[in-house]
Amino acid sequence: MVGERRLTGKPPVSKTGTEGSSPSAPAIKGIKMGIINKAINFFRESYLELQKSIWLSKQQMIQSTLFVFIVVGLVALYIAIIDLILTKGLSAIIGG
DSSP states (O other): OOSOOOTTOOOOOOTTSEETTEEOHHHHHHHHHHHHHHHHHHHHHHHHHHHHOOOOOHHHHHHHHHHHHHHHHHHHHHHHHHHHHHHHHHHHHHTO
């Protein structure tokens, strides 16, 4: 099989894709093309999914951003108040 030519004109390649201990060139090229095709397919599908998305309007984005800032500020204030109370309470108990 190694020395004979096929009618397709393609060189014979082993069924495992390797000749001895090192992979043959067509097997390596097939692996690289498979990875490239998978990457291209991934980006193509991602683009199609993004087209299906409903994006916020500018006004909705501004309102959402302000809401997040207000909530973060309130949570920070709450944590600061709890921290102050615990610090004063422990200082009173320890006597510092």
